[in-house]
Amino acid sequence: MAGGWNRDGAVQDQIDASVEDAVAEARSRLGIGESAAFCEECDQPIPEARRKAIPGVRLCVTCQSELEKKQTASGGINRRGSKDSQLR
Template sequence: MAGGWAHDGAVQDQIDASVEDAVALARSRLASGESLSHCEECDSPIPEARRKAIPGIHLCVSCQSKLEAQQTAQNTINRRGSKDSQLR
């Protein structure tokens, strides 16, 4: 049950949109192409097992972890527009 001017199912539509955005973001971050033998950030060798497990990999484990930590910190969107998010 939606209130105000929102139609029935508006909350579910918002949830679906959030999930679709998260899936699209995850897919865009997947590596593609040929794996590199050395990390493009720190030039350390990438183990063969990692290259086989993740086709198209360009970063070593430590550089990939740093990148993911930065990306997670940037993706703090509150779609609901709660009062807390407006006060920050």
């Protein structure tokens, strides 16, 4: 698909870059090593099932949920730079 001054495939390159960035971010959030027995935020014990399911876990479910709410509130990357995408 031709896009004016853009070379063919430029849109797909942007999509691929966005996906690669999201995968890299998700991998960086994965825990590494042994899980903590107690939450680093509230010092509550982390259940054994959670420690086995998520290697390297450091937070209890409640604290992890709060952290994810804060992260979701921040916006994503605006690759397009258009006015419409900046106004959201």
